[in-house]
Every structure is written in C-alpha cells, then in structure tokens.
Amino acid sequence: MNDASAADAEGSAVPVFRIDLSLPPFERYVELAMRYRDQMRSLTGLFDELLISIHPSIPLGMVHWVARLCQRRLYADEETEELQGISRATGIEMYLLVSFNVVLDLLMGCTSGAVKLEYVRSPEVNKVLGTSITYVGFTGILTGVRRGLSVSLNFRPVHDPRKNVRYYFNHLLILLGRQQSISSLLRQCILHTPRQRSKSISPLSRREKLKEEHLAIWESIDDLVGRVAQMPTTAAYLTFSDGVTTVVMEKDYRSAVVRSSSSFIAVTNHDQQPDSASPETVADQRRRRTGLGVMSSEVQTVADLIEESTERLGCMQAKWDRKVRQATRAKKPENSTMDGTGSRFDPAGRTRASVRLRRKIDQAEGAQESQRSEDEADGIFAKQSEVIQWLSEYPVLNETTHYAAIMDPSEGKVAWVRRYLEPLFMDEI
Secondary structure (H helix, E strand, C coil), rough: CHHEEEEEEHHHHCCCEEEEECCHHHHHHHHHHHHHHHHCCCCCHHHHHHHHHHHHCCCHHHHHHHHHHHHHCCCHHHHHHHHHHHHHHCCCCHHHHHHHHHHHHHHHHCCCCCCEEEEECCCCCCCCCCCCCCCCCCCCCCEEEECCCCEEEEEECCCHHHHHHHHHHHHHHCCCCCCCHHHHHHHHCCCCCCCCCCCCCCCCCCCHHHHHHHHCCCHHHHHHHHHHHHHHHCCCCEEEEECCCCCEECCCCCCCCEEEEECCCCCCCCCCCCCCCHHHHHHHCCCCCCCCCCCCCCCCCHHHHHHHHHHHHHHHHHHHHHHHHHHHHHHCCCCCCCCCCECHHHHHHHCCCHHHHHHHHHHHHHHHHHHHHHHHHHCCCCHHHHHHHHHHCCCCCCCCCEEEEEEEECCCCEEEEEECCCCCCCCHH
C-alpha cells in the first residue's frame, strides 16, 4: 500500500463547528453555511439524480415546480427556521434544503463528507450540551451524544409489508412537513431545549407540544426506548446507550424488536431475529423502492447489502468473542464434570441416562448459553485503541464508509472520529 493509500485508509480529521442554541434559529447555521456554500450548491444536481433514479424519463421541470410549491417546511418550526437561515446564506431554495433533510429519512441514504457540530448556549460557550456527526445543511441528528445518552441510526432495507399504506402515507406526511422525521426525533432526544421562536412562526400546536414533551421527560433508557418504539417512523436500526446499557432497535412503522446488553452488542444493516426476512424477501420488498445507492459512491443490490452487512457483523462479533476467550481462558476453573465443550460428561450416559433426560439437559444448557456469554463478559471491556483498530479494518471499514466514530455517553462526548472523503477499496485498507 503506497503512502497515499495509507493516508486514505487512515481517514482525515472531521472539522468542528459550534452551534449556539441561544441564537435565534434563523442565525445558528449562517457561518457554517457560508463556509460550505459552494459545496452545498450541488444539492440541485443531487435532487435531479434522485429523480432520474426513480424513472429516467421523469419530467424534472414539473417535479421541481411541485416540490417548490409543496416542500416549504419541516415538521418542527425550529428546524424550519434554521433551514430558512441556511437558504438565505447560501442562496439555495428552501424546497431543496427540505428535500435534503427528509430524503435521508425516506431513503436512508448518506452523502459524502461530515462535520462535527458541538451545541452550546451563550454565555457558557465552553459547555458543550451535545455533539453530532452530521452533514452541512442537515438539521436532524443521525449520530449524536450528550451526557447520559448516545444515539445512532442505521439503514434498514425492510419493513412490515402489512402496513404499506400507513407506512408510505407517513412518508408523504414527512415530505409535506406534517410528520416528524426520524432524524428530527433523534435530535429531540439529544437537544431538547426550550425553543426560541420568531414572530413569523405560529405558536406550538397542541399536538406538537405534546410530542415534544413525550420525549423530553424519561426516567431511564428503557423508558425512552419504549416511547420511541411506538412512534410512527421510517424503518431503521436505532442504537441508544446511556454508558451502562446499550439498546438496539429494529424499528418498524409503529413497533420495534429490541435487544440490549451491558457488555457487547452490534448491529449493521440486517435483522438478527430468527424469523427475520430472508435476503430474497428483502429484495422483493425493495424492488420498487429507490434510493438505496442514489447518494452513495456505488449502487448496491440488496443481496450485496445483506451479504456485506452479515460479514461486517460477523467480523465485529468474532473480535469481541476472541477478546472474551482470551480474558477468561486463564481464570476459568477446571471442572472434572465438564467435557471440552462445556457439556456435562457422564461416562455411563449411553446406558443409564435416558434420552429424555439428555434432551432436557441440552435444552437447559441452550437456554443458559446467552446468559453465560453475558456473564463471561462481565468486567471485560475493550480499550479505545482496540475499538479504533476494529473500526479501521476491512470489512468494517470499506468503500461505502463515510465516517467512523466512538461516542462516550458517560462523558457526553465523541471520543474519536474520522471521515473518509473518497471511497476506500480492499487494497487500501
């Protein structure tokens, strides 16, 4: 690997900007938007690329006219005002900024590049209230942390087809600014603050105020997860951590499959439940859904996505399992009643133990396996340097990686982050 390839594989530092929440929403992102004004003007081309991916002969002029007429705001007034300020600073029309913010919710794609935003409130500008790794012009949160909570979002390529009508109607409401996007919901979890409102925006509706309060007050991470699970959202994988327990949600429209761990848990881009959809089923559901690769460097088929996702998850799990084995091997007591596999050994079992009893023992051991794995990992943790190494190796780091981050909710900060401006390939990693 040459020097240039090595540098690419190591990534680059992520620019850091501070957003002062004490400013009126219209003014918060002006400095950031001005700095990236030229790059942001590519949104017009991105919007057209998305439309062409839906159908090559779609009338672009008509769609732009309809979007300009209908996409004037986001669900949250505060975020709408922030976009208005960005629009004024960059000269980008409001409907394009709205489209950019909701398209990540509807299609779960990503754009290249990343910035680190630290949210503060004057006069205590050195006290960071929350941090997000995001994209310029995007007001929601995809990856964020504050003291006591970190959140992140992953693309999920499947949803419950029995709820198709309500699911896609929810998409329409998001496009029209009548429903909250999932990234806005995550922002609410990280940055719930009293909103400063301009005279141009009407007072909070009763419905919006109740929804804001719904996520503002929660006693534990389980309480928060329970509330989020019932809210109408796009299908996605959500990860919440309070520094002690980490929860992964396979989120559907108004439901979720929840897993949690206090030692190790991982999620990529496929369901992990025994009854989860096969790659063929996922492909069938996604056949009429566009945008999977619209905003990535290469278009991926669903089969490729599932295969790559499975490989990444298996790689991370194997690294953790290896660490647990190494940590427990020396201190594991020898037990003459256990054979090499950890099963009970009965020299006369073939003649004296009944098949029924043997099955009961096997079932009991199987039921205890997951708990035993959790118990074995108790007190074992990976150092930050180890996690960085795990995140910097193929296939976890690959040609579709835009950024990698380590968040510490116990301290409320991003401990490490790198961005990858150009696609990486195996010979560079």
